[in-house]
Amino acid sequence: MRSRNIKPGFFINESLSEVDCATRLLFIGIWCFADREGRFEWKPKKIHAAIFPYDHDFDIENMLCNLMSLHLITCQDKVGYIPRFREHQHPHPHEAKSKLPAYNEQIQEDTKCNEMSLQVMKCQADIRILGYSDSINPPIPPCGEILEKPKRKKRISELPKDQLESFKKFWAVWPKHIAQADAEKAWLKISPTNGQVEVICHAVERWKKSQKWQENNGEFIPYPATWLNGKRWRDEIKSTVIENYHQNVIKCGDESIFADPEK
Numbered sequence: 001m002r003s004r005n006i007k008p009g010f011f012i013n014e015s016l017s018e019v020d021c022a023t024r025l026l027f028i029g030i031w032c033f034a035d036r037e038g039r040f041e042w043k044p045k046k047i048h049a050a051i052f053p054y055d056h057d058f059d060i061e062n063m064l065c066n067l068m069s070l071h072l073i074t075c076q077d078k079v080g081y082i083p084r085f086r087e088h089q090h091p092h093p094h095e096a097k098s099k100l101p102a103y104n105e106q107i108q109e110d111t112k113c114n115e116m117s118l119q120v121m122k123c124q125a126d127i128r129i130l131g132y133s134d135s136i137n138p139p140i141p142p143c144g145e146i147l148e149k150p151k152r153k154k155r156i157s158e159l160p161k162d163q164l165e166s167f168k169k170f171w172a173v174w175p176k177h178i179a180q181a182d183a184e185k186a187w188l189k190i191s192p193t194n195g196q197v198e199v200i201c202h203a204v205e206r207w208k209k210s211q212k213w214q215e216n217n218g219e220f221i222p223y224p225a226t227w228l229n230g231k232r233w234r235d236e237i238k239s240t241v242i243e244n245y246h247q248n249v250i251k252c253g254d255e256s257i258f259a260d261p262e263k
Helices: 008-012 021-033 044-051 060-069 124-128 161-173 180-190 194-208 211-217 224-229 240-252
Strands: 039-041 074-076 079-081
Touching (some): 021 044, 044 060, 060 074, 161 180, 180 224, 194 211
Antiparallel strands (some): 074 079
């Protein structure tokens, strides 16, 4: 990984608003993963390990394809390219030279992804020639036409009917509705019985009352898939009342002056 610069324009780039926060973070990580010419090995598992070493719930291949569909990166012969990389980045002069081949604009084969989920620019000429795009403000495609972005189809769950019904109960009580697809995969892996569903939902309600989850408007609430994969419903937690009680005891240093809040 290398040191790179981030320009203020990145945070207000409308093209990047089409993808989620994790994919935007992946794009930044690719800058550090790529060599001094903006080239990198198109190896999703290796990219995942380098940029998200502590997060295992992301579909890196799909995220790369989303960036590719926005023309922020491209791929040719298992090598990834960041268009106009050197216009925005100034690598250290002693950084090692690139060992990967330069992008070949003469190749006429379509460079596209089987899992591409965002077809924002529909121009076929644009899909063929992916080497011109500006990483900050992509220009209009060569054909001069940007088709209207198609409406996204309503997501269809892959869960079996019985597990889908139980998952809906869990999803109804979970405080932050993010990364639902990953949460469903984690739920299917567990495949809880009716009794376990009640235990899990009850545990979520208890966690929602904990000081940790209430802090900073829920900043520390984990991704639902992470919580499920870790079987966190088994964890012991203290209610906010108990936590505040013990914090007050520590501050005053005399437990005898406090009444037990549970009595």
